[in-house]
Structures are given as structure tokens and as C-alpha cells.
Amino acid sequence: MRLKITHTTEYVYDEPMPYALQRLRLTPRTGPGQTVENWDVSVDGATVEVAYDDHFGNRVALVETEGPQKRVKVVASGTVSTQDKAGVFGHHIGNAPLWLFLRETPLTKPGKLVRELVKVSAGDSELARLHDLMENIHRKVEYMPGATDIETTAEAALEAGKGVCQDHAHILISAARLMGLPARYVSGYLMMEEVEEQTATHAWAEVHLQGLGWV
DSSP: EEEEEEEEEEEEEEEEEEEEEEEEEEEEBTTTTTTEEEEEEEEEEEEEEEEEETTTTTTEEEEEEEEEEEEEEEEEEEEEEEOOOTTTOOOOOOOGGGOOOOOOTTTTTOOOHHHHHHHHHHOOSSHHHHHHHHHHHHSSEEEOOTSSOOOOOOOHHHHEEEEOHHHHHHHHHHHHHHHHEEEEEEEEEOOTOOSSOOOOOOEEEEEETTTEEOO
């Protein structure tokens, strides 16, 4: 599939902002499942000082706002060709070691409910057990926009029984790490059928399995 993407972010401040530095991670990379044909990030109201690859392999642009600014507009756009690989990203890429993705974070710290979820998820292989885990999360946490926010933890979303894609991802990551499997949070674009303009982006979880890599 060939996708043409335009993503606009606009910051408007009540008072002029004298100085700011911001890291932009808005550039997709060519890799398993996708080829970036062209891409551009333009910034109005700030200056791109440097671009580099971080330890996770993300392309990062460091932008500086200097002088009184009440508005900064960032537009990322380009064309990407994708292939359906059934969710298998493949081998690990980047300087971050796999053990880093086993560490819990404040949002993915497991509690009683996450531990119970791991206990009831079964399968004759790690992949099958993860599929069962995913189905259990789907049954226990109803998709409901506005029910949670960016500070909601995996345990809190499970307790509430509702949330959005970021909450499902945090729960899956928390549970997979309890199972001894490296897991990571990924964000990107969601193509919605017959919707050309939308405000939502998308988030999901990937787990690293021996022989398959990131799935």
C-alpha cells in the first residue's frame, strides 16, 4: 500500500515564549514492512539546529525557538510504501540492548491485576500465549476514548476496565515483561477507512520472540 501522509502540529502560547528546545520524532525509517519514498519536516517559528539518530534508532530533529514566539507550526509529510507482514517486524535494530526492554517503567509497573492476567493467559508456545494474553486484554479493557489520560498506568486501566490504544499497549508490555519477554511501546499513524483528515495517531506494543524478533 502506498500512503501519502501529512501531519501538522501547532503550538500556540498565551504569552510570547522567549526560548525553547524541542526534540521532534516525526521521521519514519525505511525498514521491514515499509519503504520511505520521500519525507520532509518543516518548522515555522523555530529553527532545526541538528538531526541525529537516537539509541532506539529514531530519527530526531532538535529545534530551537529563540526570540519571542507565540506560535510554532510543525508539518511532517511524505510518501511511504508498506507491506503486510502480519505484524512481524523482525530482528532487533538499534544500539539499545534487548535487556533494556525488560525493565519496568512507572506506566508499566505490574500490580495484582497484571499478575493475574499473566497467570490466566495460556498457550503451547510463547507466541500462542501472547495471542491469548492479547485476547484477555481486549475482553477486560473496553476501548473508550477519554476514559484515561497520558498518566494512566497499566494497572489503573485494568482496574477501570476501559481505555484506549496506549492503555492496551501498556498492559501488554507490563505482562510480557513479567513473562521474561522484552517488550516496547511504539507510536505511529493509523489509517482509518474513508477518513482523510483525523486528529488521532496510534500506539501499539511489540514483543521480542526468539526466532521471530519483534512482533
